[in-house]
Amino acid sequence: MLVKSVLKGDHRALAKAISAFENEEPVAAKIAKEIFPYTGKAFVIGVTGPPGAGKSTLVDKMIKHYRSNKKSVGVLAIDPSSIFTGGALLGDRLRMASHNLDPDVFIRSMASRGGVGGLAKATRNAIRLLDASGKDIIIVETIGAGQSEVEIVKVADATVVVTIPQLGDQVQTFKAGLMEIGDIFVVNMADLPGADKMVTYLLGGVVAKNGWAPPVLRTVAKSGEGVDVLIEKLEKRREFLAKKDIAEKRQLEQTRAEISSLVAEKISKVFLKELSSSKDLERLIELVNKKKIDPQTASEELFAKLSKKR
Amino acid sequence: MLVKSVLKGDHRALAKAISAFENEEPVAAKIAKEIFPYTGKAFVIGVTGPPGAGKSTLVDKMIKHYRSNKKSVGVLAIDPSSIFTGGALLGDRLRMASHNLDPDVFIRSMASRGGVGGLAKATRNAIRLLDASGKDIIIVETIGAGQSEVEIVKVADATVVVTIPQLGDQVQTFKAGLMEIGDIFVVNMADLPGADKMVTYLLGGVVAKNGWAPPVLRTVAKSGEGVDVLIEKLEKRREFLAKKDIAEKRQLEQTRAEISSLVAEKISKVFLKELSSSKDLERLIELVNKKKIDPQTASEELFAKLSKKR
Numbered sequence: 001m002l003v004k005s006v007l008k009g010d011h012r013a014l015a016k017a018i019s020a021f022e023n024e025e026p027v028a029a030k031i032a033k034e035i036f037p038y039t040g041k042a043f044v045i046g047v048t049g050p051p052g053a054g055k056s057t058l059v060d061k062m063i064k065h066y067r068s069n070k071k072s073v074g075v076l077a078i079d080p081s082s083i084f085t086g087g088a089l090l091g092d093r094l095r096m097a098s099h100n101l102d103p104d105v106f107i108r109s110m111a112s113r114g115g116v117g118g119l120a121k122a123t124r125n126a127i128r129l130l131d132a133s134g135k136d137i138i139i140v141e142t143i144g145a146g147q148s149e150v151e152i153v154k155v156a157d158a159t160v161v162v163t164i165p166q167l168g169d170q171v172q173t174f175k176a177g178l179m180e181i182g183d184i185f186v187v188n189m190a191d192l193p194g195a196d197k198m199v200t201y202l203l204g205g206v207v208a209k210n211g212w213a214p215p216v217l218r219t220v221a222k223s224g225e226g227v228d229v230l231i232e233k234l235e236k237r238r239e240f241l242a243k244k245d246i247a248e249k250r251q252l253e254q255t256r257a258e259i260s261s262l263v264a265e266k267i268s269k270v271f272l273k274e275l276s277s278s279k280d281l282e283r284l285i286e287l288v289n290k291k292k293i294d295p296q297t298a299s300e301e302l303f304a305k306l307s308k309k310r
Numbered sequence: 311m312l313v314k315s316v317l318k319g320d321h322r323a324l325a326k327a328i329s330a331f332e333n334e335e336p337v338a339a340k341i342a343k344e345i346f347p348y349t350g351k352a353f354v355i356g357v358t359g360p361p362g363a364g365k366s367t368l369v370d371k372m373i374k375h376y377r378s379n380k381k382s383v384g385v386l387a388i389d390p391s392s393i394f395t396g397g398a399l400l401g402d403r404l405r406m407a408s409h410n411l412d413p414d415v416f417i418r419s420m421a422s423r424g425g426v427g428g429l430a431k432a433t434r435n436a437i438r439l440l441d442a443s444g445k446d447i448i449i450v451e452t453i454g455a456g457q458s459e460v461e462i463v464k465v466a467d468a469t470v471v472v473t474i475p476q477l478g479d480q481v482q483t484f485k486a487g488l489m490e491i492g493d494i495f496v497v498n499m500a501d502l503p504g505a506d507k508m509v510t511y512l513l514g515g516v517v518a519k520n521g522w523a524p525p526v527l528r529t530v531a532k533s534g535e536g537v538d539v540l541i542e543k544l545e546k547r548r549e550f551l552a553k554k555d556i557a558e559k560r561q562l563e564q565t566r567a568e569i570s571s572l573v574a575e576k577i578s579k580v581f582l583k584e585l586s587s588s589k590d591l592e593r594l595i596e597l598v599n600k601k602k603i604d605p606q607t608a609s610e611e612l613f614a615k616l617s618k619k620r
Contacts (some may be wrong), residue, residue: 029606037604079534252599259612263581266613269521281569285565288565291346296339299569
């Protein structure tokens with residue numbers, strides 16, 4: 001019933017199904033199986049960048065663009081399972097509230113109680129739900145912190161890294177990983193001083209990946225300046241990915257990664273259950289607490305025992 | 311050699327050893343084993359809270375207090391493996407720079423390339439290094455976002471949750487987990503309007519854990535107001551944890567958690583290696599890509615095969 005409504009594009013059903021994944025409800029696995037055959041049509045855009053870079057305003061303008069082209073849009077705003085929730089997400093929602101009455105725009109903040117792995121998995125499934133429900137474009141907005149974001153980036157067809165002009169030497173504090181995850185780089189608030197410097201910095205760092213050279217763009221999300229070019233580049237990216245050999249290779253890698261991570265999750269669960277009832281564990285805990293051996297050695301011994309037993 | 315220097319309290323050796331853990335160098339495991347017998351003396355304080363709550367200023371004042379009591383201090387500022395580094399950490403370092411020339415204060419920012427699990431593990435070992443090097447007090451500062459922080463909190467003897475007065479209804483946006491991780495709650499910038507409201511809110515939410523009732527304090531870190539009371543409460547917490555039955559139970563739980571997580575890590579690695587060379591994986595990837603089965607079902611089948619084989 002729920003899945004049928006999702007497939008029809010019903011937003012209330014969508015919201016309910018996403019919650020099932022967030023809360024890891026038993027029904028979630030069933031939903032995932034049922035919707036899977038209907039997925040693979042949407043174009044998934046990841047938008048990531050530090051807090052305050054104007055991501056939500058940019059996403060808002062992107063939605064407007066896509067809507068004017070009659071495309072339906074789904075947006076997932078990822079809250080990186082912080083135990084503190086600032087005003088940011090509230091603000092985000094407000095900024096995008098103008099689309100609330102549009103039946104072809106679905107916006108949802110996502111969080112997870114289940115830690116990082118849980119959020120990445122829930123997001124992957126939420127993307128599939130939006131895809132199966134018929135959304136043409138799916139935008140996943142993250143603040144670019146931590147492992148969950150890196151996982152999400154893997155699923156996106158195009159990852160847009162949003163930065164802002166910075167003064168002084170702070171530009172150099174970008175980490176190595178940044179240049180690797182971006183398919184398109186945007187210097188937002190490009191009307192501020194320092195924009196040229198940032199563009200130059202990014203141009204110096206971008207690396208072509210499998211034949212795709214990431215462009216560096218300027219936007220002023222507030223006024224909408226440059227958003228048309230961003231949409232154009234995203235279209236170019238889509239065409240690039242549609243090439244047969246590239247599409248096949250990507251699908252292969254993504255499926256391999258997903259299955260592996262699901263198997264790893266299952267393995268951990270089963271093994272840790274075995275572990276918790278192991279007498280060896282109790283014995284080793286005691287030895288560690290008496291400082292007779294260290295935790296690393298204890299874990300190696302335990303692993304060897306568990307492996308032999310199976 | 312390196313470990314010997316660490317045990318003597320040499321800061322350069324400390325820095326080098328911590329880097330070994332951050333970068334997961336092969337020598338790290340050896341260091342961990344060698345220092346383990348020398349650990350267990352320091353008092354470990356976790357300081358967590360949202361960005362802008364004044365944590366670094368508070369930590370700075372705490373260091374001053376401890377130094378005036380002739381205690382040596384180690385500080386680890388955790389950067390939650392964000393791919394974006396703002397100015398925050400730089401600022402933190404500057405704020406604490408006044409202690410740079412003090413041979414009994416060691417301050418270090420920590421990051422990790424190895425994802426969340428890697429950072430938690432590196433931090434745990436960095437704490438042990440500081441402990442073995444003779445630091446009396448170890449302060450671990452985190453921004454309270456994500457899984458790595460939750461892991462770190464588990465290791466701390468006292469977790470101080472720093473909040474600030476807020477206006478409107480934002481107080482209610484604290485997540486459920488917040489009240490559970492704090493051993494001491496601090497409303498910093500308590501001279502701002504809204505402080506009373508925040509104190510009331512926190513008092514309404516704190517839960518006694520194993521006989522410890524978390525106090526709610528007010529501080530003005532900038533002027534140092536209230537920091538003496540915070541130090542007092544931390545001393546109370548230390549006395550509380552020193553009670554024999556409580557200390558034993560805690561040690562048991564912590565060691566169990568650590569060994570379990572090390573075993574789980576090892577298991578994942580070994581299994582995933584087996585998996586990567588499995589012919590079944592290739593076959594299942596193809597089925598998934600043809601949408602004949604879904605990833606979850608594929609992973610279950612694969613897990614069953616791998617389990618049987620062992």
